Amino acid sequence: MKNISWRLKIRLILWSIITLAVLAVVYLTLVPFGRITYTYHQNGSELLGGKGFFGNFTPLDRVNTKSDNLKIIGDSVYFSLFTPRRFEKAKLIMVYRGFNYESYPIMEAGVMVDPILRNYRLYPISNYIIDRLSGEWKTKSENGVMLLQKEKKYGSVSELLADPPQSSELAFYNYQHNFPYQIKDYQAETKTISLPDLRGAYQFYTYINNETLNFSVDFLDLNQNLDQNGDPVQIYVYGSSSKAIAEYSLLDDGDMSDDGQMNAARHISINLPGLDQGVYKVEVKVNDDLVNQRISTTQTKMAFISRLWLYNHDYSEINISTDGTFIKAKALDPSGVGVISLNADFFDIPETYQQYLMDFSSPQSVNKVKVSNPETVIEASGVFSFSESALFNPDIKKLDVNSTLNNLKYIVARYSSPISLGVWKKATVEMDISDVYREKGQTNFMISIPGLLTEKNTVGAEIKSLQIELTGKSLIEKIKEYVK
Structure with a gap:
């Protein structure tokens, strides 16, 4: 047999390299077996399946990327992962270490479910409160759910759910169960109440007992931000299940400019008679270009969930009641810089776009907040x-960094403690990503260390490696579905 010429050898090598590269691209594009893993190291390579598929960790002032490992110095931190197609499950494996578990006992990872409501589905990485109490209280684990009892009363979680303790004695962590809820001596009213103007999306609970669910609002388009999807309005009403019992919508007004010229307001009125007694949730999904004006209702009970954007361009003094033990406040306009009051204390908001954490010095069951500036x-x-x-x-009640354990006797948690690797810890989080928000091939994630403020110049956690294993349907399964 004749020797192969050196030119042919080079051609064969080049064609082999090209073939392997094409196969790699095809594999990364199709993920034919329905499984792929991406790994991030701060100083890792940009090769296949590696750091190059992760977006930047932002905001930049909440991370330190100058050392060998990623350091988180502010809450929360966001990043995106580029994937060629949708997957159903994600397993996040993080090797990390914390520095002050007493001050920052909770660390969580989340994936964005709704960009309008800014909802992230959160999963626990570590919870030092539960880790510590596991050694002090009576603890029982069953099917991934922990029951912690200061003094043993229940033999299982199901026993507790069937015969729950007083609400002040119970807290959940990463666990959901809806107990029947009633307000004693509740009296429905017919008087119409007007509420302050709000900007963007929000959610609220209301209580119904022999009355019509009534809610009316005008939507004014500021035309300040250009959005290719326009400025539609969607409102959902939920009862005891996750399926909406009523939906309302408005199309965009047709003006998709960002010239600041406002058009006539659009109106939605909700009237739902004949509802069963109980709690209902209303979800108003609009982008930040819309102001909710002339909000009115006859509901006696109306509690907004987690977040409000107060428009308040007439500089009214807005009085707010909350059962929260702390407030995070941010001014989104120079005119919003100023002072807000928490009970008898006053706090400055000196800069725009900077979030400030404010604790009630002597928290009550109901705490008072006063805001007089716009765009807060x-x-x-x-x-x-x-x-x-x-x-x-x-x-x-949810177990969080501000929870007091004085009256608490029972905790139900869906949680597994991280594995110790010496100075490092390894946490594994299983995520459902079948219904998450995904745009331009990117899925958005977050890492949260509640209470960690950038201005304290403290490292909350140092991440040595971050690995995300994605699983979904194989190419054959997708073809079979398509053929059917």
Whole structure:
């Protein structure tokens, strides 16, 4: 046999390299077996399946990327992962270490479900409160759910759910269960109440007992931000299940410019008679270009969930009641810079677009907030109302960084402690990503260390490696579905 010429050898090598490259691209594009893994190291390579598929960790002032490992110095941190197609499951494996578990006991990872409501589905990475109490309280685990009891009363979680303790004695963590909820001596009213103008999306609870669910609002398009999807309005009403019992919508007004010229307001009125007694949730999904004006209702109980953007361009003094123990506040306009009050204390908001954490010095069951400046976003761990009489919270108390353990006797948690690797820890999080928001091939994630503020110049966690394993339908399964 004749020797192969050196030119042919080079051609064969080049064609082999090209073939392998094409196969690699095809594999990464189709993921034919329905499974792929991406790994991030701060100083890792940009090769296949590696760092190059991760977007930047932002905001930049909340991370330190100058060392060998990624350091988180502010809450929360966001990143995206580029994937060629949709998957059903994600397994996030993080090797990390914390530095002050007493001050920052909780670390969570989340995936964006709704970009309008800014909803992230959160999963626990570590919870030092539960880790510590597991060694002090009576603990039982069953099917991934933990029951912690200060003094043993229940033999299982199902026993507790069937015969729950007083609400002040119980807290949930990463666990959901809806107990029947009633307000004693509740009286429905027919008087119409007007609420302050709000900007963007929001959610609220209301309580119904022998009355019509009534809610009316005008939507004014500021035309300040250009959105290719326009400025539609969607409102959903939920009862005891996750399926909406009523839906309302408005199409965009046809003006998709960003010239600041406002058009006539659009109106939605909700009237739902004949509802069963109980709690209902209303979800108003609009983008930040829309102002909710002339909001009116006859509901006696109306509690806004977690976040409000107060428009308030007439500089009114807005009085808010909350069951939260802290407030996060941010001014989104120079005119919003100023002072807000929490009970008897006053706090400065000196800069725009900077979030400030404010604790109630002596938190009560109901705390008071006063805001007089426009374009202020406030967040809390609980709910808000525009009067103390309207405030109620049907949710079981959640175990968080501000929880007090004084009256707490029982905790139900869907949680597994991280594995110790010496100074490092390894946490594994299973995520459902079948219904998450995905745009231009990117899925958005977050890492949260509640209470960690950038201005304290403290490292909350150092991440050595971050690995995300994605699983979904194989190419053959997709073809079979298509053929059917």
